[in-house]
Amino acid sequence: MPRKPFSLKAYLALNRDRTGAVPADFLRAERPAGRLLWAHGDSLSRLRALVSVCQRIRQQRPELSVLVTGPDTLVDPGMIRDDLPGENVPEINAFLDHWAPDHCLWASHALRPALLHLASERGCGLTLIDADDREWTTPSARWLPDLAPATLGQFDSILATDESSERRLRRMGVSPENLTLAGPLTEAAVPPDCPIRQHEEMAALLVGRPLWLAARLHPDEVDVILRAHGRASRLAHRLLLFVVPDNPADQAVIAAQVDAAGFRVCHWDAGEMPDENTQIILASGPEELGLWYRLAPLAFIGGSLVPGRQGHDPLEAAALGSAILYGPAVGRHLASYSRLAEAGAARIVKDVDTLSAAVSQLIAPDRAAAMAHAGWDIISAGAAMTDQVVDLVLDRLDRMEAT
Known part of the structure; x- marks a missing residue:
């Protein structure tokens, strides 16, 4: 030594x-x-x-x-x-x-x-x-x-x-x-999974339609999302929005808001399937976000337009190829959003005007793809560093057990 x-x-x-x-x-938890x-x-x-x-x-x-x-x-x-x-x-x-x-x-x-x-x-x-x-x-x-x-x-x-x-x-x-x-x-992302066949079927059904996602929504954000979708739909008539509540307990409240806004809605968890006239697909909760992120090239991450809330992790969206929109109330996830925004992979929005303008601009495939590529670079850099640490620790543990 x-x-x-x-x-x-x-x-x-x-x-x-x-x-x-x-x-x-003084009490500590028991050591396993x-x-x-x-x-x-x-x-x-x-x-x-x-x-x-x-x-x-x-x-x-x-x-x-x-x-x-x-x-x-x-x-x-x-x-x-x-x-x-x-x-x-x-x-x-x-x-x-x-x-x-x-x-x-x-x-x-x-x-x-x-x-x-x-x-x-x-x-x-x-x-x-x-x-x-x-x-x-x-x-x-x-x-x-x-x-x-x-x-x-x-x-x-x-x-x-x-x-x-x-x-x-x-x-x-x-x-x-x-x-x-x-x-x-950097925080590594573990992207949510989804059935391959289900993704292939939905991608074929929705081919050619501009798509965007409002993920992990709080009920207080729904009005802004729906009004922005209405404005953006005037420029893109086949625009389809996936609405995913953060809490399944809020699904009924959010469904009432969506129905009251007059959109043609597909209630996903009731077994309905979208057709050419569907304007919104409404899910009951975040369990199938792996599917929606893979389908939508543009995602708004909820819990970020309500003052006092903490937002949600944007890295799962970036890992699955979505360009990202978010509000100012991201709290504990600020570092991740800032890193993505600096790289051009995410954009902050504050109200109906900024959200509808961002959606109208970024549903263009080339714009969303450029942001998604920037996000993937961030995810890849973090993954490489994580791989090094994982390999280092596993190698040390293996050597300890070999002696």
Whole structure:
């Protein structure tokens, strides 16, 4: 094991006897038996991306348990959540004694020297992902030398986002053998599936018709969607809209709004099929979104026109080739929408005027295809980085079990 730099030795000594032992009545979730992967992210967007990476890993290792630390947010139901311990040895030892992680995926520029060093000493593999060109921080005293280089040296592998970040890490003393150029961490999309035969039948039935989708709608958005569809239909007389409520419990309310607007409606879940005169296909809920995304080259993602709501994940639409429209209320998914919008794969709309104008412009096949291609580039970049992390973790677990 390489010798610890003086700065790290001094920091560990200062934190070894600090108060902060875990209270006797402190309760953690029970640690499952078997291997445990620990994932830490410092923001909601990074944590969501990490969770999607861990989901991919568990597809091949379903027996693997996953511990997630980071911002207080919901995680995948099959994963465990905990808070990071304080940066003192008693709390860290209690954390590591309980969870005994086999590998850690760390996605944060806020480094924790004592925690990471003690985890490494116990044989926990450490992988730093999404290492970009931002400053590295540690909670060390100002009089101590910069602890970031010594802490970065604790990682077995570091995945840099670009060449500039890679060069900076080398200047900080990171060994080239531990560095990989992998691109930025982005949330991976797991697109919803649909029966191939059903898709082929519907695609043949609707061939030649301009199509768009309003997915995961909230009842308060329906009026805007219907009015925009009416305006756009004046320019494209065969325009067909798929309306998909987010909550099946809202289907009756939304159906009443659609029927009252006077459109010719096909009630999909009642077993009806569209004909040449159908203007709207109304589904009862999001269960068959895989079909609608594959059919519609343009999709408005709902839950985004209602103030105070959080919107919905746009990546499943991008992964299935839809150009994307969305409102301003996207909350926790803002990073994904911003990335898609910057690439030209998504456009924000705010009201009937902007929505109807966007639909009229983007139902042109070449316009929607250009946006969809830009979205696919974003999805592909994220998938390549995810593949690298998945392969790295699976390889380490295989080697651990072979010894």
